[in-house]
Amino acid sequence: MRIEIDHSKRDVRHPEKAHRPDNPIQRKPSWIRVKAPTSPIYHETHKLMRDNGLVTVCEEAGCPNIGECWSQRHATMMIMGDTCTRACSFCNVRTGMPDSLDASEPARVADAVAKLGLRHVVITSVDRDDLDDGGARHFARVIAAVRDAAPDTTIEVLTPDFLRKPGSIEIVADARPDVFNHNLETVPRLYPTIRPGARYFQSLRLLQRVKEVDPSIFTKSGLMLGLGEARMEILQVMDDLRVADVDFITLGQYLQPTVKHAAVAEFVTPEAFEDYAAMARAKGFLLVSSTPLTRSSYHADADFAQLQAARAAILARAVA
Numbered sequence: 001m002r003i004e005i006d007h008s009k010r011d012v013r014h015p016e017k018a019h020r021p022d023n024p025i026q027r028k029p030s031w032i033r034v035k036a037p038t039s040p041i042y043h044e045t046h047k048l049m050r051d052n053g054l055v056t057v058c059e060e061a062g063c064p065n066i067g068e069c070w071s072q073r074h075a076t077m078m079i080m081g082d083t084c085t086r087a088c089s090f091c092n093v094r095t096g097m098p099d100s101l102d103a104s105e106p107a108r109v110a111d112a113v114a115k116l117g118l119r120h121v122v123i124t125s126v127d128r129d130d131l132d133d134g135g136a137r138h139f140a141r142v143i144a145a146v147r148d149a150a151p152d153t154t155i156e157v158l159t160p161d162f163l164r165k166p167g168s169i170e171i172v173a174d175a176r177p178d179v180f181n182h183n184l185e186t187v188p189r190l191y192p193t194i195r196p197g198a199r200y201f202q203s204l205r206l207l208q209r210v211k212e213v214d215p216s217i218f219t220k221s222g223l224m225l226g227l228g229e230a231r232m233e234i235l236q237v238m239d240d241l242r243v244a245d246v247d248f249i250t251l252g253q254y255l256q257p258t259v260k261h262a263a264v265a266e267f268v269t270p271e272a273f274e275d276y277a278a279m280a281r282a283k284g285f286l287l288v289s290s291t292p293l294t295r296s297s298y299h300a301d302a303d304f305a306q307l308q309a310a311r312a313a314i315l316a317r318a319v320a
Contacts, residue, residue, distance in 0.1 A: 013092075013094050013095075014087075014094070014095055014258070014260060015095070015096065016087040016095055017087070017089075017258075017260040017261070018260070020260050022259040022260065023256065023259055023260070023261065023262070023263035024259060024263075025256050025258075025259060026256075026263075026264055026267075028255070028267070029267050031269075031270055031292055032253055032255070032267070032292045032293055076122040076123075076124055076158070076296075076297040076300075077109050077112070077113075077121065077122070077123050077124070077142075078093075078124050078125060078126065079105055079109065079123060079124070079125045079135075079138065079139070079142055080098065080101060080105075080125045080126055080128050080135050080138055081098045081099055081101075081102075081126060082094055082126070083095065083096045083097070083098040083099070083126060084096075084098070084126035084127045085097070085098065085126070085127050085128060085129040085130055085197075086127040086129070086197040086198070087196070087197065088185075088194065088195050088196070088197065088198075089193060089194050089195075089196070089261055089262040090185070090186075090194055090195075090224060090227070090254060090257075090261060090262050091257075091261075092257035092258065092261070093126060097130065098126065098128060098130060101131075101135070101138055105138075105142070106138070106141045106142040106144070106145035106146075107145055107149075109123065109142050109145065109146065110142070110145035110146045110148065110149035110150065111149060113146050113149060113150045113153055114149045114150045118150065118153050118301075119152075119153060119154065119301050120153065120154045120155075120156065120178075120300055120301035120304050121146060121150075121153055121154075121155055121156065122156045122157075122158060122181075122296075122297040122300050123139070123142055123143070123146075123155065123156070123157050123158070123177075124157070124158035124159070124296075124297075125138075125139065125158075125159065125160060126160075127160040127161075127197070128160070129163070129197075132165070133162075133165055133167070133168045133171065134160055134162040134163075134165040134168045135160070135168075136159075136162060136165065136167075136168035136169070136171040136172050137171055139157060139159065139171070139172045139175065140171055140172060140174070140175040143155055143157070143172075143175040143176075143177055144175065154178040154179075154301075154304055155177045155178050155179075156177060156178060156179035156180075156181060156220075156297075156300055156304065157172060157177045157179070157180055157181065158181040158182065158183070158296055158297065159172060159180070159181070159182050159206075160182075161182065161198050161199070161202050161203050161206055162206065163197075163198065163199060163202050169206050169209045169210065169213070170209070170213055173209070173210045173213040173214055173217060174213065174214075176214060176217065177217065178217070178218065178304065179217070179218045179219075179220055179248075179300075179304060179307070180207075180210045180217050180218070180219050180220070181219070181220040181221065181222075181248075181296060182203060182206050182207055182220075182221060183203075183221055183222040183223070183250075183296055184200065184203050184204070184221050184222070184223060184237060184241070185198075185222070185223060185224055186223060186224060186227055186229060187223075187229045187230075187233035187234065187236070187237055188200040188233075188237075189229075189233060190227055190228065190229060193262070194227055194262055203221075204240055204241070204244050205244075207219050207221055207241070207244045207245075207246050208243075208244035208245065211244070211245045218247045218248060218286075218304075218307050218311075219244075219245065219246045219247050219248070220246065220247060220248040220249070220250070220296075221241055221246050221248075221249060221250075222249065222250035222251065222252065222294075222295075222296050223237060223249070223250070223251050223252075224252060224253070224254035225251055225252065225253055225254060225266075225268045225273075225276075226253050226254040226264050226265055226266045226267060226268050227254050227262060227264075227265055228265035228266070234251075234276060235279060238279065238280055238283050238285075239283065241285075242283050242284055242285070246285070247285065247286040247287065247307060247311075248285060248286060248287040248288070248289075248303065248307060249280050249285050249287075249288055249289075249290075250288075250289045250290070250294050250295070250296055250298075251273060251276050251277070251280075251288075251289070251290040251291075251294060252290075252291065252292065252293065252294035252295050252298075253267065253268055253273075253292040253293070267292075268292065270291065270292060273290045273291050273292060273294075274290070276290050277289075277290035286307055286310040286311060286314075287303060287306050287307050287310060289303065
C-alpha cells in the first residue's frame with residue numbers, strides 16, 4: 001500500500017519568513033560541494049520511503065549528504081509529520097500547525113527499518129509544541145516498534161528540547177535508545193536570532209538529565225559553524241557539554257537553505273574544523289566529528305561502533 005502525504009494545505013513552506021529581507025546565497029567553496037545522487041540504491045531507498053509514507057529529515061532539511069547516505073541505505077526518519085511549530089532561522093523544515101499524530105507511524109517506521117536491513121537507525125522529529133508531552137510518548141512507541149521489528153538494530157534519537165513539557169525527557173530516556181541526541185545548534189549569544197523558540201540551558205539540561213536517568217545511554221549534541229560565532233564561544237559550549245557529561249560532539253558548516261534564512265557569516269575552513277576537533281578531543285569527548293559536511297546523522301552507524309569501542313577501552317583501562 002502506498003501512502004501519500006498531503007501537502008495541499010501548506011502551499012507556503014515558511015510563512016513566518018516571508019516578510020524578511022532577502023539574504024543572498026553565497027557561492028559555496030570547493031570543499032563543501034557534493035555530487036548529485038545517481039546510485040540505483042539511492043532511488044530504491046527513495047521509493048521505500050514514499051511507499052511507506054515516511055518523511056525524512058534528509059529531504060526536508062536539504063542535507064548535502066543525502067546522495068551518499070541513501071546510496072548506502074542510510075536514512076534519518078522524521079516522525080510526527082513534516083510541519084514544525086518552531087521557526088528557527090537556519091532550518092528548512094516546513095513551519096505551521098501540524099496535523100494530528102498518526103497512530104500507524106511507529107509500525108511503518110519499523111517496517112522500513114526492517115526492509116532496509118539497518119544496523120543503526122536515527123529517528124528525529126519536528127518540534128511539536130502543540131502536544132502536551134512534545135511527542136515524547138510517540139517517540140517511545142516508535143522505539144518499541146523498531147525493537148520488535150528489528151531487534152538487532154541499534155536506535156539513535158534526535159529529539160526536540162521538550163521545552164515546558166515536564167516528564168517528557170524521562171519518557172524517551174526510559175524507552176532506552178542507544179544514543180540520545182539533542183543539538184544545541186549554536187552558541188548562546190545567537191539563540192535570539194537563530195533559535196528563538198529554544199533556550200540554551202534547557203537544551204543543556206536535557207542532555208544532562210538523560211545521563212541521570214540512564215548513564216548507559218550515549219549522549220550526543222552538535223553545532224553549526226559559520227553563523228557568526230567566535231572561537232572562544234565554541235570552546236565554552238564544548239566545556240558546557242562536558243559538564244553535562246555528553247559523549248559525542250558534531251561540528252559542521254551551516255549552509256543557507258533559501259534567501260529568507262539566516263545568512264552564512266563565514267565558510268569555516270577544513271583546517272579550522274580539524275583544530276576544533278583536536279580541542280574537543282582534549283576536553284574529553286568520547287567521539288568527535290568535525291568537518292564542513294558533518295551532520296548529526298552522518299555516518300551514524302559507524303560512529304556508534306566507535307562510541308562503543310571508546311567506552312570499552314575506558315572500562316578496560318579502569319580495571320587494568
